[in-house]
Amino acid sequence: MPLKATAHIEAMSAFALANFGGFDRPTLAQNESAFPPSPKAIEAGRDAVARSHLYPDPDWTLLRDAIAKTYGVERDLVLCGAGSMELIACTIAAFAGPGTQVLGTDYAYNFAASAAARAGATYVKAAERGYEVSIDAILAAVTPATRIVFVCNPGNPTGTCIKNAELLRLRAALPGDVLLVIDQAYGEFDDQDPQAVFALAGRGDTVVLRTLSKAYGLAGARIGWGLFAPQITAEVRKMQNSNQVSTVSLAMAVAAVEDQAYMRATVTRTADIRDRFARGLRAAGYEVPDSRTNFVLIRFANAEKAAAADSALRGADIIARGLSGYGLTDCLRITVGPQDVMDRTLRALTAMRGRQCW
Numbered sequence: 001m002p003l004k005a006t007a008h009i010e011a012m013s014a015f016a017l018a019n020f021g022g023f024d025r026p027t028l029a030q031n032e033s034a035f036p037p038s039p040k041a042i043e044a045g046r047d048a049v050a051r052s053h054l055y056p057d058p059d060w061t062l063l064r065d066a067i068a069k070t071y072g073v074e075r076d077l078v079l080c081g082a083g084s085m086e087l088i089a090c091t092i093a094a095f096a097g098p099g100t101q102v103l104g105t106d107y108a109y110n111f112a113a114s115a116a117a118r119a120g121a122t123y124v125k126a127a128e129r130g131y132e133v134s135i136d137a138i139l140a141a142v143t144p145a146t147r148i149v150f151v152c153n154p155g156n157p158t159g160t161c162i163k164n165a166e167l168l169r170l171r172a173a174l175p176g177d178v179l180l181v182i183d184q185a186y187g188e189f190d191d192q193d194p195q196a197v198f199a200l201a202g203r204g205d206t207v208v209l210r211t212l213s214k215a216y217g218l219a220g221a222r223i224g225w226g227l228f229a230p231q232i233t234a235e236v237r238k239m240q241n242s243n244q245v246s247t248v249s250l251a252m253a254v255a256a257v258e259d260q261a262y263m264r265a266t267v268t269r270t271a272d273i274r275d276r277f278a279r280g281l282r283a284a285g286y287e288v289p290d291s292r293t294n295f296v297l298i299r300f301a302n303a304e305k306a307a308a309a310d311s312a313l314r315g316a317d318i319i320a321r322g323l324s325g326y327g328l329t330d331c332l333r334i335t336v337g338p339q340d341v342m343d344r345t346l347r348a349l350t351a352m353r354g355r356q357c358w
Helices: 007-011 039-049 061-071 083-095 111-118 135-141 164-173 195-203 230-239 247-258 260-283 303-315 339-354
Strands: 078-081 101-105 122-126 146-152 179-183 206-211 224-227 295-299 321-323 328-335
Touching: 007 111, 039 247, 061 078, 061 224, 061 247, 078 083, 078 230, 083 111, 083 146, 083 179, 083 206, 083 224, 083 230, 101 111, 101 135, 111 122, 122 135, 135 146, 135 164, 146 164, 164 179, 164 195, 179 195, 195 206, 195 224, 247 260, 260 295, 260 339, 303 321, 303 328, 303 339
Parallel strands: 101 122, 101 146, 146 179, 179 206
Antiparallel strands: 078 224, 206 224, 295 328, 321 328
């Protein structure tokens, strides 16, 4: 008899990655930063290579200190991991399981669904309205089986953002035994003051996640962090591998967090390119929701036109992200890249709209 995985793992789908189609390198499909990390982070990483014979600090001491000082949060609430993906997976594994539900939204980051499936929990979705999270829809979808509510703000793949006051309203209305996980992977692109949301973590029923993959340009270093009350941290750390963040990555992360001027300049530069690109798309007749991230969502007339646009862009060596996994078969997501690449992408998409057959 052949070996078989456990039933719930065998039944789940693998997490969908971008289709690179044989290209050596993705261009606009991965939500990577258009710009390299801080030169100070690069230098710190080079220096740390010489210490690679030693295990990294399992408590991320210097990074937690840097995050606490920079973001004005309690150091004891900071938990780090190998990207926010690890923190999502470990949190869901610790607090959900067979017979329970993880409640997301229509277009919340799909990895939460994969993490729920790994844990044997059921993943359900509350409707979004106009590509935005609806707090009322989430509250209406809560059941006695709900153990975790997972919300992305700003959202991926939509790029949209709701007011922090809405997140506070959600937490106030949820039952006390439901863990609220707020994924703010793109939080640095949101101009709202985060302190009220950060403060929710101190209640003991809310987790707030961040990452250094986007605004800080450290996607390849795999560093995520979040705010976790001590009683939540105690359970999540049981699910984490020890020493999971490398010595080099930790050194780069500390230097990157301490170089706020470089990060803010990167965010401003990225947002300027994004907004120029979005304006051009709207002028060409495309539907593009407002984005508070490093990417834009483009809606086409139907799935066939979205697929045709994807194919045409690939013919021009530009890789966009198809979104069939989210049910958005009529959309493409395009990450902000360097200005010349975005200009070339805009020209290609504008030309498509100009054809009579389009």
